[in-house]
Amino acid sequence: MRRYKRTLAAAALATTVVTGTAGWASGSAQRAVTGPPAGSAAWRADGSLGRALPDPATASPARVARFFAALPSRQRQDLIRRHPLVVGNLDGVPVALRYEANALAVRAEHNPRYERLAEPGRQILAFDPRGRGQVAEVYGDLTTARRVSVVVPGSDIDAATFDRTKDPYGAPAGMAASLRAATGNRTAVIAWAGYTTPVGVGPDAATGDLAQAGAGRLARFTRGLAAAGVKEPVLFCHSYGSVVCGLAAHEVNASDIVVFGSPGMRADDVADLHTDARVWAAKDPSDWISKVPNVEFAGLGHGKDPTDPDFGARRVSAGDARGHTGYFAPGTESLRTFAAIAAGEITRGEVTRGEVR
Structure with missing residues (x-):
């Protein structure tokens, strides 16, 4: 019976991808830059x-x-x-x-x-013009900051959309700038668009191939930060970026992994991630990602919703965020809690399970 239900869920997910329902759109196949x-x-x-x-x-x-x-x-x-x-x-x-x-x-x-990337004063930590282009930019002083965060974005992000002004809190540059400002500029934040993302939310976004390639790049990137003397970061992983973080969790260098608007982390629960990092999850009620079936079957889908209590992540309140890209909007509960995590203001002993505000 369980297998039958999983098959039905997988079929529903496939239909969702193909027909473009529930906010999903058709996408073109991408070849990962590795x-x-x-x-x-x-x-x-x-x-x-x-x-x-x-x-x-x-x-x-x-x-x-x-x-x-x-x-x-x-x-x-x-x-x-x-x-x-x-x-x-x-x-x-x-x-x-x-x-x-x-x-x-x-x-x-x-x-x-x-x-825009060539403007004076920008701290570009990575720039790869191959494919659609990959970029990482630093906000703050990375070498002296006591707390560091890395923003890992989802679909449709590349060199051209990295710092878009339309829908800025769905782009890594906008998320990073908002997070640093919310900490009172007491942290350094890296906007990391260092992997080939899906275009649209079609078959590439429903499978894990691009995420697997991105996970290897993310793990090496964090090891590079450590080798350069940078503090162990907090990862903030949006949408398909949470799939990347889930697949990288067992080897990434991070103190915390925060996922939001996640379709799943390719894991059944936190223990399945094989990480010592604290895992946090947020999803607002208006996020269309909730309509995507949380299943992983025959390579399709990304598994259990990380905000499901059975998953075991620490849940972050996001009740006043709006849509799929509203989690870093100024004044929201989610951003306030994200800033507290980034600044190290929530200790390991302070929270075990339940919702954090």
């Missing part, structure tokens, strides 16, 4: 230092950090000039060097879609 940064072949061939440079495909972030720590300033600058895309996207490279390298890389593209 592997080492663009320009890695030229980096490997570079013998200017008289020795091999760390292989971007195999060197750990810790190994990369040790390599750069041993270089004199002149050699660091030479590598930035010769290989900005590699230095700017290689996890483990010191944060300030990544900012400098990515500023060069963005300007070198001469592409109108990246003009």
